[in-house]
Amino acid sequence: MDFQLTEEHDMIRDTVRDFAENRCGPGAEERDENEEFPVDLWHEAAELGLSGITFPEDFGGAGMDYISYAICVEELSRVDPSMGVTISAHSSLGSNPINLFGTDEQKEKYLTPLATGEKLGAFGLTESMAGTDASGTRTTAVLDGDEYVINGSKLFITNGYYADTYVITAQMDKEKGNKGISMFIIEKDTPGFTFGKKEKKMGIRSSATYELIFENCRIPKENMLGEQGKGFKQALTTLDYGRIGIASQALGIAQGSYELALKYSKERTQFGKTLSEFQITQFKLADMEIKIDAARLLVYKAAWIADAHHTEGSGVTAADVSKSAAIAKTFASETANEVARQGVQILGGYGYTRDYAAERFMRDAKITEIYEGTSEAQRMVIASHILRD
Amino acid sequence: MNIVVTLKQTFDTEAKIALKDGKIDDAGVKQIINPYDEFAIEEALKITEADGGEVILVSVGGSETVIRTGLAMGADRAVIVSDPELADVDEWAGAEALAKAIGTLEYDFIIGGRIAVDDGSAQVGIRLAEALGIPSVSSILKLEIADGKATAVREIDGGTETIEVPLPSVLTAQKGLNEPRLPSMKGIMAAKRKEIKTLTLADLGTSAAELAAKAKITDYSLPTPRTAGKVIPGEPAEAAAELARLLREEAKVI
Incomplete structure (x- = not known):
């Protein structure tokens, strides 16, 4: 049993604290007031490698442990909790499913630019009728030739609108309930994929929260993430x-x-x-x-x-x-x-x-x-x- | 182009200084790279990133933990002179030890901080150049390296001057030279795999007796603590009169 953090953990804390205090701190109040997502700060964070802390070096990440990741999000949030969740949602939700369930091809194509911070990630699970009870998922995916056709909407999506890559869930077989749900990777600017309203929130106001809308949005068959029905x-x-x-x-x-x-x-x-x-x-x-x-x-x-x-x-x-x-x-x-x-x-x-x-x-x-x-x-x-x- | 950067480990600039048994107490104090040395690292990295070559960190004393931060910023390797025999290091001894360690390396020029934020002597860089018998330019704000020469803009009273020196030479960095980068996550991971070589005085062919400090610190004292400010109440005119009276009679400054 050892409660001592490593030399690297201390170095990560120093680096992220410096970045948080000197770069995120000034303007945090103003961004909160104006509900403004800091695109430039996201790029700076990515430059430091905060976009891919736990992902393998082979796919553009830093190959660090979860304690490093926890320290990073903690230090950002100590100064600017909106910035903390931007990194957390990008890493844990937008990128990690590809890391956990993706094929090597999917990782190469999607995880690498997410881990390097070239792209921002987001995750869509929640819907108006599917909150804690995800079985209420109404967004559907139907195979048509070599493409899946997605219809429906996702609510309260952190990093929405600003993100380039979205991982979402959709129902393929309602009869099967939760076992009919599959996961898909959808890129921004795919025809049929648009954004609904920007949420006006109580807090984390400089984190972007949007609705995602899919209307006959066609994505390649190979963009199913993980197993069908899982x-x-x-x-x-x-x-x-x-x-x-x-x-x-x-x-x-x-x-x-x-x-x-x-x-x-x-x-x-x-x-x-x-x-x-x-x-x-x-x-x-x-x-x-x-x-x-x-x-x-x-x-x-x-x-x-x-x-x-x-x-x-x-x-x-x-x-x-x-x-x-x-x-x-x-x-x-x-x-x-x-x-x-x-x-x-x-x-x-x-x-x-x-x-x-x-x-x-x-x-x-x-x-x-x-x-x-x-x-x-x-x-x-x-x-x-x-x-x- | 291979560049040697001299580093000193100092107290964190926000550390609280306390004395114990007449000496500065370092218990529980966070140690960092002297901030002026970070300007030197940044400048060296910018040059090698553009033109290739190695950045080698050299430090007398200093822990691997602190020096590794410099490697995480992007320096290639480090040399630390560390010897339990080397207890009191004054500016002369520090420069001599650095000169001996740097003598084992191949380099085009040397850069370090203008001053260390702990003892504030601003001597070591210049003494190092003397020990190596090469030119030096202190307090530089701008640096260009070309055709075996360094052209440096240095700070002088009320302005700047531009000096050209042949290489190798020693340059010392002033605040304003650049904005030092933070170590990136990949840099931190890469630093784990970089070499830190530790050399003893025997390795350098010298001894503690040979490097015995020439200057001896006889006493340390802390600045008198600031007393709380005083608020003078009353109407502006009355308060101003009272302020003038206090400045004259109590503070005795007017």
């Missing part, structure tokens, strides 16, 4: 890994909120004392630190389990990945909300204004309890693992 199962596996990214985002939000509140509490004086000299503030800060520390251990443990699962002979199963990622996401997202809420409280009236990042962190925190599976869905996943035996 799309639902593949989507669940994708989300298992994705939750490590969201858990890391939540951890970063908690850390950012806490550091801001800590700094403020040492500067702000009332009744002739700094806030940090009042025991009520000290206890709040201590509670924040306890929760963040616990969240970090769970997030890094989930990342470690994901790595161990890919190490031969480790005995770590896919179920272990699923369970630990769900636990980490649940705890880290609830921590982010609690810490961000207390962060605003410590800053008082100032915390409620947009002059400080505290309220932005609080708004950004909420989504981590919702997307890639609500906290309720996580508890369903965790319970299913507990009760399996």
